[in-house]
Amino acid sequence: MTAWPQPFDLAATLTCGQCFRWKRNADGSFSGVAGGRMLTVSPQSPGDALGDPFWRRYFDLESDYAAICAGLAAQSPVLAAALAETPGVRILRQDPWEALCTFILSQNNNIPRITGIVERLCACFGDPLPGGGRSFPGPERLAACSVEDLAPLRCGFRASYVLDAARRVAGGLSLEEIGRLPLAQAREALRQIRGVGPKVAECALLYGLHRLDAFPVDVWMNRAMASFFPGVQPETFGPYAGVAQQALFVYSRNHPDQVREPARRAAKSRKR
DNA sequence: GTCCAGGTTTTTA
DNA sequence: TAAAAACATGGA
Numbered sequence: 001m002t003a004w005p006q007p008f009d010l011a012a013t014l015t016c017g018q019c020f021r022w023k024r025n026a027d028g029s030f031s032g033v034a035g036g037r038m039l040t041v042s043p044q045s046p047g048d049a050l051g052d053p054f055w056r057r058y059f060d061l062e063s064d065y066a067a068i069c070a071g072l073a074a075q076s077p078v079l080a081a082a083l084a085e086t087p088g089v090r091i092l093r094q095d096p097w098e099a100l101c102t103f104i105l106s107q108n109n110n111i112p113r114i115t116g117i118v119e120r121l122c123a124c125f126g127d128p129l130p131g132g133g134r135s136f137p138g139p140e141r142l143a144a145c146s147v148e149d150l151a152p153l154r155c156g157f158r159a160s161y162v163l164d165a166a167r168r169v170a171g172g173l174s175l176e177e178i179g180r181l182p183l184a185q186a187r188e189a190l191r192q193i194r195g196v197g198p199k200v201a202e203c204a205l206l207y208g209l210h211r212l213d214a215f216p217v218d219v220w221m222n223r224a225m226a227s228f229f230p231g232v233q234p235e236t237f238g239p240y241a242g243v244a245q246q247a248l249f250v251y252s253r254n255h256p257d258q259v260r261e262p263a264r265r266a267a268k269s270r271k272r
Numbered sequence: 273g274t275c276c277a278g279g280t281t282t283t284t285a
Numbered sequence: 286t287a288a289a290a291a292c293a294t295g296g297a
Contacts, residue, residue, distance in 0.1 A: 017278060103278075110277035113295065156293025161280085197280045218278035249278075 004050050005061050007069075009088030010043045013059065016089050016250050017111060018207050020102050020118040021136070031133075033122070034058050035095060038131035060090045060210075068212075068240045072247075075237065078228045079244055082251035089246055091212060096175035098136045099208025100190070103200045104161050117155045124152055142166035161195025168193055179209030186211070206242040215241040223259035224252040 014022040014030050022032035029042040035058065041049040050056055069087070073080035105121075106114045125141050126134030143166040150159040169175060178189045183205070190201040198217070205214035215234035217225065225232065228248070237244045252259050 106277090107279040108277060108292080109279085109294080110296080113277075117294095154294060157280090157291090158293080195280065199279055203278075216278070219276090220278065253278095 004047045005065075007065055007088035008046070008059070008061060008090060009086065010041065010046045010059075012086045012089045012250070013092065016086070016246060017253075018246065019092055019094060020106075020111075020115045021098075021122070033129065033133045033135065034098075036127075036129060036135045038129050038133045058093055060093055063090070065090060065243070068243055072237065072240060072244050076229075079237075079247065082244075082247040085254065086247060086250050089250065091206065091210065091242060091246065093210050094207050095136065096179065096204070096208040097139055097169055100165060100169075100175065100193075100196075100200075100204040101136075101139075101142075101162060103203035103207070104165055104193075104195050105155055105158050106203070107158065107195070107197075107200060109158075117153050120153045121155075139166040139169035143170035158195060161193075164194040165196070175204070175209065179205070179211060183211065183213055206245070212242040213239050215245045217245075218249075220249055220252045220259070221245065224248045227259045 010030065011024075014032070015024075019032075021034070022030050024030055025040070027042075028044075029040055031038070031040040033039075035054060037054065039049055039055060041055075050059065050061060056062060065088075069083045073083050101121075102114065102118050105117050109117075122134045122136055125137035125145070127137075128134055142162060145163060145166075147159045147163065150162065153159065155162070178186050181189065186205055186209075187198070187201045190196050190204055191198070196204070202214045202216035205211040206216060215237065217234070225234075225248075234241050234245070
Protein backbone atom coordinates (compact mmCIF):
# COMPACT_ATOMS: atom_id res chain seq x y z
CA MET A 1 0.00 0.00 0.00
CA THR A 2 1.28 3.39 -0.94
CA ALA A 3 1.74 5.97 1.76
CA TRP A 4 -0.26 9.15 1.52
CA PRO A 5 0.47 12.56 2.93
CA GLN A 6 -0.89 13.63 6.29
CA PRO A 7 -3.05 15.28 7.16
CA PHE A 8 -5.59 13.85 4.74
CA ASP A 9 -9.14 12.82 5.61
CA LEU A 10 -10.76 11.32 2.55
CA ALA A 11 -14.28 11.07 3.95
CA ALA A 12 -14.31 14.60 5.32
CA THR A 13 -12.88 15.98 2.10
CA LEU A 14 -15.60 14.35 0.01
CA THR A 15 -18.53 15.17 2.30
CA CYS A 16 -17.76 18.76 3.30
CA GLY A 17 -19.91 20.32 0.62
CA GLN A 18 -17.29 21.24 -1.96
CA CYS A 19 -18.24 18.54 -4.48
CA PHE A 20 -21.42 16.77 -5.53
CA ARG A 21 -20.40 13.65 -7.42
CA TRP A 22 -19.17 11.27 -4.71
CA LYS A 23 -21.24 8.62 -2.98
CA ARG A 24 -20.50 6.58 0.09
CA ASN A 25 -20.89 2.86 -0.52
CA ALA A 26 -22.29 0.36 1.95
CA ASP A 27 -18.78 -0.77 2.92
CA GLY A 28 -17.69 2.77 3.70
CA SER A 29 -15.72 3.31 0.52
CA PHE A 30 -16.47 6.19 -1.84
CA SER A 31 -17.16 6.10 -5.56
CA GLY A 32 -17.03 9.08 -7.84
CA VAL A 33 -16.07 10.48 -11.19
CA ALA A 34 -13.63 13.24 -12.04
CA GLY A 35 -11.81 14.08 -15.21
CA GLY A 36 -13.64 11.31 -17.03
CA ARG A 37 -12.36 8.69 -14.60
CA MET A 38 -14.30 6.56 -12.21
CA LEU A 39 -12.72 5.80 -8.85
CA THR A 40 -13.69 3.75 -5.83
CA VAL A 41 -11.51 4.42 -2.82
CA SER A 42 -11.56 3.36 0.81
CA PRO A 43 -10.86 5.79 3.65
CA GLN A 44 -8.89 3.05 5.41
CA SER A 45 -6.45 2.54 2.58
CA PRO A 46 -6.64 5.42 0.15
CA GLY A 47 -3.01 4.81 -0.76
CA ASP A 48 -4.03 1.99 -3.08
CA ALA A 49 -5.71 4.41 -5.43
CA LEU A 50 -3.86 7.58 -4.63
CA GLY A 51 -0.58 6.54 -6.12
CA ASP A 52 -2.03 7.69 -9.44
CA PRO A 53 -0.75 11.18 -10.32
CA PHE A 54 -4.18 12.31 -11.53
CA TRP A 55 -5.86 11.49 -8.24
CA ARG A 56 -2.99 12.82 -6.18
CA ARG A 57 -3.46 16.13 -7.90
CA TYR A 58 -7.26 15.96 -7.67
CA PHE A 59 -7.09 15.48 -3.91
CA ASP A 60 -4.38 18.16 -3.72
CA LEU A 61 -2.04 15.79 -1.95
CA GLU A 62 1.07 17.62 -3.07
CA SER A 63 0.23 20.75 -1.09
CA ASP A 64 1.51 21.27 2.44
CA TYR A 65 -1.70 21.58 4.43
CA ALA A 66 0.11 21.08 7.71
CA ALA A 67 1.87 24.39 7.11
CA ILE A 68 -1.21 26.13 5.74
CA CYS A 69 -3.38 25.08 8.67
CA ALA A 70 -0.72 25.89 11.25
CA GLY A 71 -0.53 29.40 9.86
CA LEU A 72 -4.30 29.81 10.00
CA ALA A 73 -4.62 28.30 13.47
CA ALA A 74 -2.06 30.78 14.75
CA GLN A 75 -4.32 33.62 13.64
CA SER A 76 -7.25 32.79 15.87
CA PRO A 77 -8.37 30.30 18.53
CA VAL A 78 -11.66 29.88 16.70
CA LEU A 79 -9.90 28.98 13.48
CA ALA A 80 -7.68 26.61 15.43
CA ALA A 81 -10.72 24.90 16.91
CA ALA A 82 -12.47 24.67 13.55
CA LEU A 83 -9.39 23.24 11.86
CA ALA A 84 -8.83 20.79 14.70
CA GLU A 85 -12.31 19.43 14.27
CA THR A 86 -11.78 18.24 10.72
CA PRO A 87 -8.08 17.95 10.15
CA GLY A 88 -7.25 16.63 6.74
CA VAL A 89 -9.92 18.39 4.70
CA ARG A 90 -8.36 19.36 1.38
CA ILE A 91 -9.58 21.68 -1.30
CA LEU A 92 -10.13 19.45 -4.31
CA ARG A 93 -8.84 20.46 -7.71
CA GLN A 94 -12.12 19.97 -9.51
CA ASP A 95 -12.66 20.71 -13.15
CA PRO A 96 -13.35 24.46 -13.51
CA TRP A 97 -16.44 24.01 -15.64
CA GLU A 98 -17.89 21.33 -13.39
CA ALA A 99 -17.38 23.49 -10.31
CA LEU A 100 -18.94 26.52 -11.94
CA CYS A 101 -21.90 24.53 -13.21
CA THR A 102 -22.62 22.65 -10.01
CA PHE A 103 -22.44 25.76 -7.87
CA ILE A 104 -24.77 27.59 -10.22
CA LEU A 105 -27.15 24.72 -9.49
CA SER A 106 -26.50 25.05 -5.76
CA GLN A 107 -28.10 28.44 -5.31
CA ASN A 108 -31.03 28.60 -2.91
CA ASN A 109 -30.93 24.82 -2.79
CA ASN A 110 -29.88 22.14 -0.34
CA ILE A 111 -27.01 19.70 -0.71
CA PRO A 112 -29.00 16.46 -1.10
CA ARG A 113 -31.11 17.99 -3.83
CA ILE A 114 -28.10 19.53 -5.55
CA THR A 115 -26.53 16.08 -5.60
CA GLY A 116 -29.64 14.64 -7.20
CA ILE A 117 -29.77 17.31 -9.89
CA VAL A 118 -26.08 16.81 -10.73
CA GLU A 119 -26.66 13.06 -10.89
CA ARG A 120 -29.49 13.51 -13.37
CA LEU A 121 -27.41 16.01 -15.34
CA CYS A 122 -24.66 13.45 -15.83
CA ALA A 123 -27.08 10.60 -16.47
CA CYS A 124 -28.84 12.60 -19.18
CA PHE A 125 -25.95 14.34 -20.89
CA GLY A 126 -22.67 12.76 -19.76
CA ASP A 127 -20.75 10.16 -21.72
CA PRO A 128 -20.59 6.58 -20.45
CA LEU A 129 -17.25 5.65 -18.93
CA PRO A 130 -15.34 2.38 -19.14
CA GLY A 131 -15.49 1.72 -15.41
CA GLY A 132 -19.18 2.58 -15.21
CA GLY A 133 -20.76 5.89 -14.43
CA ARG A 134 -20.87 8.91 -16.67
CA SER A 135 -18.70 11.92 -17.25
CA PHE A 136 -19.76 15.41 -16.34
CA PRO A 137 -21.19 16.92 -19.54
CA GLY A 138 -18.96 19.53 -21.12
CA PRO A 139 -20.09 23.06 -21.91
CA GLU A 140 -20.39 22.26 -25.62
CA ARG A 141 -22.89 19.49 -24.91
CA LEU A 142 -25.05 21.69 -22.71
CA ALA A 143 -24.73 24.71 -24.96
CA ALA A 144 -26.64 22.73 -27.56
CA CYS A 145 -29.54 22.22 -25.15
CA SER A 146 -32.68 24.24 -24.57
CA VAL A 147 -34.36 24.93 -21.24
CA GLU A 148 -36.90 22.26 -22.16
CA ASP A 149 -34.11 19.75 -22.67
CA LEU A 150 -33.04 20.32 -19.08
CA ALA A 151 -36.53 19.71 -17.68
CA PRO A 152 -35.68 16.15 -16.52
CA LEU A 153 -33.12 17.64 -14.13
CA ARG A 154 -35.89 19.43 -12.21
CA CYS A 155 -33.48 22.22 -11.41
CA GLY A 156 -36.11 24.93 -11.71
CA PHE A 157 -35.13 28.47 -12.57
CA ARG A 158 -31.45 27.50 -12.59
CA ALA A 159 -31.75 25.84 -16.00
CA SER A 160 -31.40 29.07 -17.94
CA TYR A 161 -28.39 30.03 -15.83
CA VAL A 162 -26.61 26.78 -16.66
CA LEU A 163 -27.29 27.32 -20.34
CA ASP A 164 -25.92 30.86 -20.29
CA ALA A 165 -22.76 29.62 -18.61
CA ALA A 166 -22.43 26.72 -21.06
CA ARG A 167 -22.83 28.96 -24.08
CA ARG A 168 -20.27 31.45 -22.86
CA VAL A 169 -17.68 28.82 -22.03
CA ALA A 170 -18.34 26.85 -25.20
CA GLY A 171 -18.09 30.13 -27.06
CA GLY A 172 -14.56 30.73 -25.89
CA LEU A 173 -14.74 32.21 -22.41
CA SER A 174 -11.68 30.73 -20.70
CA LEU A 175 -12.20 29.85 -17.06
CA GLU A 176 -8.52 29.02 -16.76
CA GLU A 177 -7.59 32.54 -17.84
CA ILE A 178 -10.06 33.98 -15.35
CA GLY A 179 -8.37 31.89 -12.70
CA ARG A 180 -5.10 33.71 -13.32
CA LEU A 181 -6.55 37.20 -12.91
CA PRO A 182 -6.32 39.24 -9.73
CA LEU A 183 -9.14 38.18 -7.42
CA ALA A 184 -11.32 41.25 -7.94
CA GLN A 185 -11.07 40.99 -11.72
CA ALA A 186 -11.72 37.26 -11.67
CA ARG A 187 -14.89 37.81 -9.63
CA GLU A 188 -16.08 40.49 -12.00
CA ALA A 189 -15.47 38.29 -15.03
CA LEU A 190 -17.40 35.36 -13.58
CA ARG A 191 -20.30 37.54 -12.57
CA GLN A 192 -20.96 38.42 -16.19
CA ILE A 193 -22.57 34.97 -16.39
CA ARG A 194 -26.27 34.99 -15.59
CA GLY A 195 -26.99 33.35 -12.27
CA VAL A 196 -23.45 33.90 -11.01
CA GLY A 197 -23.38 36.26 -8.06
CA PRO A 198 -20.79 36.79 -5.34
CA LYS A 199 -21.22 33.39 -3.73
CA VAL A 200 -21.17 31.24 -6.86
CA ALA A 201 -18.24 33.19 -8.30
CA GLU A 202 -16.31 32.59 -5.10
CA CYS A 203 -17.08 28.86 -5.18
CA ALA A 204 -16.00 28.59 -8.81
CA LEU A 205 -12.73 30.29 -7.89
CA LEU A 206 -12.01 28.22 -4.80
CA TYR A 207 -13.23 24.80 -5.85
CA GLY A 208 -12.75 24.93 -9.61
CA LEU A 209 -9.78 27.22 -10.09
CA HIS A 210 -8.06 26.44 -6.81
CA ARG A 211 -7.85 30.04 -5.77
CA LEU A 212 -7.25 29.42 -2.08
CA ASP A 213 -7.63 33.13 -1.39
CA ALA A 214 -11.32 32.98 -2.38
CA PHE A 215 -13.85 32.94 0.47
CA PRO A 216 -17.42 31.86 -0.34
CA VAL A 217 -20.05 33.19 2.06
CA ASP A 218 -23.37 31.34 2.19
CA VAL A 219 -26.04 31.27 4.88
CA TRP A 220 -23.88 29.09 7.14
CA MET A 221 -20.81 31.25 6.71
CA ASN A 222 -22.91 34.31 7.44
CA ARG A 223 -23.87 32.76 10.75
CA ALA A 224 -20.31 31.70 11.51
CA MET A 225 -18.84 35.11 10.70
CA ALA A 226 -21.50 36.96 12.68
CA SER A 227 -20.99 34.69 15.66
CA PHE A 228 -17.22 34.31 15.73
CA PHE A 229 -15.78 37.17 13.68
CA PRO A 230 -18.15 40.14 13.87
CA GLY A 231 -16.87 42.97 11.74
CA VAL A 232 -13.95 40.96 10.38
CA GLN A 233 -13.32 41.05 6.64
CA PRO A 234 -12.46 37.65 5.11
CA GLU A 235 -9.39 39.12 3.37
CA THR A 236 -7.74 39.39 6.76
CA PHE A 237 -7.48 35.60 6.80
CA GLY A 238 -4.85 35.92 4.10
CA PRO A 239 -3.85 33.90 1.02
CA TYR A 240 -5.36 30.69 2.41
CA ALA A 241 -8.68 32.20 3.46
CA GLY A 242 -10.47 29.54 1.46
CA VAL A 243 -9.09 26.79 3.67
CA ALA A 244 -10.27 28.71 6.71
CA GLN A 245 -13.66 29.10 5.11
CA GLN A 246 -14.03 25.38 4.52
CA ALA A 247 -13.17 24.64 8.14
CA LEU A 248 -15.62 27.24 9.44
CA PHE A 249 -18.33 25.95 7.12
CA VAL A 250 -17.99 22.42 8.47
CA TYR A 251 -17.72 23.63 12.06
CA SER A 252 -20.78 25.80 11.70
CA ARG A 253 -22.86 22.94 10.31
CA ASN A 254 -21.59 20.54 12.97
CA HIS A 255 -22.46 22.97 15.77
CA PRO A 256 -25.60 24.81 14.74
CA ASP A 257 -26.18 25.65 18.40
CA GLN A 258 -23.00 27.70 18.51
CA VAL A 259 -23.81 29.94 15.57
CA ARG A 260 -26.36 32.67 15.64
CA GLU A 261 -29.79 31.91 14.32
CA PRO A 262 -30.54 33.46 10.98
CA ALA A 263 -32.57 36.63 11.18
CA ARG A 264 -36.24 35.83 11.32
CA ARG A 265 -38.26 37.14 8.48
CA ALA A 266 -41.09 39.45 9.29
CA ALA A 267 -44.54 37.98 8.86
CA LYS A 268 -45.29 37.76 5.22
CA SER A 269 -48.24 39.12 3.54
CA ARG A 270 -49.69 36.79 1.15
CA LYS A 271 -48.76 35.78 -2.20
CA ARG A 272 -51.11 35.55 -4.92
C1' DG B 273 -49.79 25.38 4.93
C1' DT B 274 -45.04 27.15 6.17
C1' DC B 275 -40.16 27.33 6.15
C1' DC B 276 -35.75 26.41 4.40
C1' DA B 277 -31.92 25.24 1.27
C1' DG B 278 -23.66 26.49 0.09
C1' DG B 279 -28.35 32.94 -4.05
C1' DT B 280 -29.40 35.83 -7.84
C1' DT B 281 -32.38 38.65 -10.43
C1' DT B 282 -36.20 41.57 -10.78
C1' DT B 283 -39.36 44.57 -8.86
C1' DT B 284 -40.86 47.93 -5.75
C1' DA B 285 -40.55 51.65 -2.30
C1' DT C 286 -29.87 53.11 -3.49
C1' DA C 287 -31.91 49.80 -0.57
C1' DA C 288 -35.15 46.46 0.74
C1' DA C 289 -38.51 42.99 -0.63
C1' DA C 290 -40.37 39.71 -3.74
C1' DA C 291 -39.91 36.21 -7.21
C1' DC C 292 -37.72 32.38 -8.89
C1' DA C 293 -38.67 25.99 -9.04
C1' DT C 294 -38.29 22.12 -6.31
C1' DG C 295 -38.78 18.97 -2.51
C1' DG C 296 -37.96 17.59 2.33
C1' DA C 297 -38.93 18.69 7.19
